[in-house]
Structures are given as structure tokens and as C-alpha cells.
Amino acid sequence: MAQRTADGWTPDSWKTKPVSQQIKYGDPQALQQVVEKLCQLPPLVSSSEVDALKARIAEAQSGQRFIVQGGDCAESFSDCNADAISQKVRSLLSLSLLVSQKTQQPITRIGRIAGQYAKPRSALTETQGDTTLTSYRGDLVNHVHFTESARNPDPARMLEGYSYASLTLNYIRSLLEGELDELFNLEQEVSSLKDLSRHKQLHQSLRNFRDALNLFHQFNGKQTAHKNLTEFYTSHEALHLHYEQALTRQANNGRWYNLSTHFPWVGMRTVQNDSAHLEYLRGIANPIAIKVGPTVEPKDLVELCQWINPENEPGRLTLIQRFGHQHIAQKLPAMIQAIQAADINVLWSCDPMHGNTQVGANEYKTRDFQHIQSELQQAFDIHQQHNSHLGAVHLEMTGEAVMECVGSSYAVEHQELGKAYTSLVDPRLNLSQAFELIDNLKLSLAENKQKNTSNP
Numbered sequence: 001m002a003q004r005t006a007d008g009w010t011p012d013s014w015k016t017k018p019v020s021q022q023i024k025y026g027d028p029q030a031l032q033q034v035v036e037k038l039c040q041l042p043p044l045v046s047s048s049e050v051d052a053l054k055a056r057i058a059e060a061q062s063g064q065r066f067i068v069q070g071g072d073c074a075e076s077f078s079d080c081n082a083d084a085i086s087q088k089v090r091s092l093l094s095l096s097l098l099v100s101q102k103t104q105q106p107i108t109r110i111g112r113i114a115g116q117y118a119k120p121r122s123a124l125t126e127t128q129g130d131t132t133l134t135s136y137r138g139d140l141v142n143h144v145h146f147t148e149s150a151r152n153p154d155p156a157r158m159l160e161g162y163s164y165a166s167l168t169l170n171y172i173r174s175l176l177e178g179e180l181d182e183l184f185n186l187e188q189e190v191s192s193l194k195d196l197s198r199h200k201q202l203h204q205s206l207r208n209f210r211d212a213l214n215l216f217h218q219f220n221g222k223q224t225a226h227k228n229l230t231e232f233y234t235s236h237e238a239l240h241l242h243y244e245q246a247l248t249r250q251a252n253n254g255r256w257y258n259l260s261t262h263f264p265w266v267g268m269r270t271v272q273n274d275s276a277h278l279e280y281l282r283g284i285a286n287p288i289a290i291k292v293g294p295t296v297e298p299k300d301l302v303e304l305c306q307w308i309n310p311e312n313e314p315g316r317l318t319l320i321q322r323f324g325h326q327h328i329a330q331k332l333p334a335m336i337q338a339i340q341a342a343d344i345n346v347l348w349s350c351d352p353m354h355g356n357t358q359v360g361a362n363e364y365k366t367r368d369f370q371h372i373q374s375e376l377q378q379a380f381d382i383h384q385q386h387n388s389h390l391g392a393v394h395l396e397m398t399g400e401a402v403m404e405c406v407g408s409s410y411a412v413e414h415q416e417l418g419k420a421y422t423s424l425v426d427p428r429l430n431l432s433q434a435f436e437l438i439d440n441l442k443l444s445l446a447e448n449k450q451k452n453t454s455n456p
Contacts, residue, residue, distance in 0.1 A: 009283035014276040038246035043259030058315030060391035067392035071112030073426035091399035115236035192401035203436035238264035255285040265289035289318035298338035324355030325374040349392030350379040369407030
């Protein structure tokens, strides 16, 4: 048994709490053997990296920095290859440059990568025809193929997930040591988007990206630019608690860290009061995030923040708001005011994706670009109106040539969704749409600069 902290927390104290989205394994002994093996394996990230990210998030809380978090809805083990990983890294790095220009702030990038292998589901079973099977829960748990053997949860997949996460992280680190010109070479992604449908128009900011990079070099100097632009952290939803617990280690400072990732978060389906997931997160030293939706009451949010971050530590807690474009104006102001009244340190981040999901007539999940854009713009405007600071954005996006979200100047139509839909679960923005989303933002740069000046 791990040493118990003063408040009764241990890495496995979550087992005393209700567990939603529980994975039901048929062989408890096999599960225990996998967990014991994971406990013996080296950590995937370091506690010093985790602490560095927490300091960056604290800067973003005070208006001195902006956080860009993005990547796949659900990673696939099959995406652990050089082309797929470099595409994801280049896409997020490139988008962050546009965000930096737009906000006039330094940027920290956090990828949904090297561990986003487990997914919560609204329904725990799926029916096709006369057959009902366990839902696909991410490659960490089972396989997407609709067969009984594939959908049966297999604890050995956690060891596979660890291996693929380790390989992904190692390759990311080698990429970031390379030349900037190669890191920011988007020609392959741009060509793929053009080839997907000849009449589609790439957004102007994506077409002019190389000019923007040259301007950034001139402004910052190439050496500084390399240092700033290659800072990269990882994140995933801390859903599978056996996996998270096994990679939780005690550092020399006596604090416990989840060393499977720099930045774990908890989603709407596991954020209930007294949940096992919140019990786990409250004891680790990582910066953590909580998804906040329209069903959360402001007073309950304040109590949750005070419980999970009792010392009100800067950089510790991020609130990822995800209301939907039609609800944000009614729900967000009261939450901001409640957090301000309680003087709680949080980083506000906007996820304009998950509250705007719909299912089209062709049964494909999709999101309307105009709804995504509306929620993100409203988020910036509402925070500005309430003397608050939106310091982060959380996007499901890809550098692949996909058509999963409808609308934008790229003009994806509902009937086209089947042509290039590769997401395992939820729809993502393609690179042209992601660039357009940021480029269309209307921000008060003078206000951003004033905030930066007033928060040295």
C-alpha cells in the first residue's frame, strides 16, 4: 500500500468512490498482473516537466501567456508511425503561431497525444442489426471492429498503450530537436487537402503560413523562435484509473505525480460529486483540468474548485468550458462571477467543439463550423465583458485531409461526410478549418497588451 497523505489520499483511494464509465474486465487476475507490470515500468514524462507546465499555466491565468491544446478525439495504436506523429506535431505547432499573432502573447502547446487512448461513451453498448456488443471505449480498452472478440475489454491493451505512448513521446522529442523549416513544413497537409476535392478553398491564413513564419523569425530571432516554438506538452483524459494509478509515482519532493502525461483532465461524464476520478485527481501534483458544461451550477463549481485545489495554487486548475453556442451566453457569466467572488485561481479554457456535436441524416456525427466559431468568439467576448481572462483554447483537430465538420470557407456539406471521415469517435476540424477558426477571431489586442503590462 502506498504511503497515505495527511488528508487520506493514496494513488488507489479512488477505489473507495463510485466509478462511472467503469471498464468491466472478465479476468480480475489478468487485470492485476497488468497493473503490477505497469507499476514497474519507467515513467513516460518527468516531474520537472510537469512542474514547468504548471508554471506556464499560472502565467496564462494571469494573462501573460496563451495555451493551445489540440489533437485527436481518440488516438489509435495504428497512428503510432512517423508520418502520423509528425503531422500532428506540425499541425499544432503551426496553428499556435497563428494564435500567437492573434493574441499577441507567447504560446504553450499541449497535444492530445501519447495517451488519448480511452474514451467515455454515452451508451455502454452498441447495436448493429440484431447484435449488441460493448461499445468501443478506445484502443486502451478494446478494438473498434464490431465483433465480440474485438469489443471484449482486454487488460493487456494497457501495456500496448504504454508502449505506443512511449514510442510517440520519443519520436516527438526527436522531432522537436530538428530544424524549424522541417517542423513547419505543411506542404504535404496542404496538398492532401487540395487533392481531397479540387473545388475546396484553403483558408488564406493557411496559404500564407510560410510568410507568417518568416515574420515571426524576424520579430523574435531564429534561436528564440526555436526555443519558444518547440515547447510541447502532452495531455489525455484521465479516464482509465487503473492505468493512471499504475503510472503515478512519488517524486523526491514527496509529492505524487501522474507521469503518464503532463496534463490530465476529467470529462463531463466523470465529474460527478464524490466520483472516483475526482478523488484520484485531487491527490496528484500535476496541473489538472475539469470540463464544465451547462448542467453545472456555479456554487457547485466553486465548492469543487476549493476541494480539488484547497491551497488555491496558481497553475493547478484549468476549467475547460464547453456549453454549446446556444447556451454559453446564459451559463458562462454566472460561473465567471462565482469564481471571481470566491477569489479562486483558475485558467479558463474554451472547448467550442463538444457542446456543438450533432448527428446528421446520414448518421455521421458532425459539428457545424459556424457554431464552433460562434461559441469561441462569444467566450472571448463574455470574459472581456466580465473583466476575466480566457487564456486557452481546446480543439479536436487534425492535419489529415478530412471532412468531418461541416461549413467554413472549405465548404464541407453534410452529404460529403462519408468521403473523408476517419475519426474513431468524434468529428475534428481539418487544418484549413482550424486556421480559419483562429483567423476569424475578433480580439482587442490593446486589451491583451494592457493585461500583459498590468501582470508583469
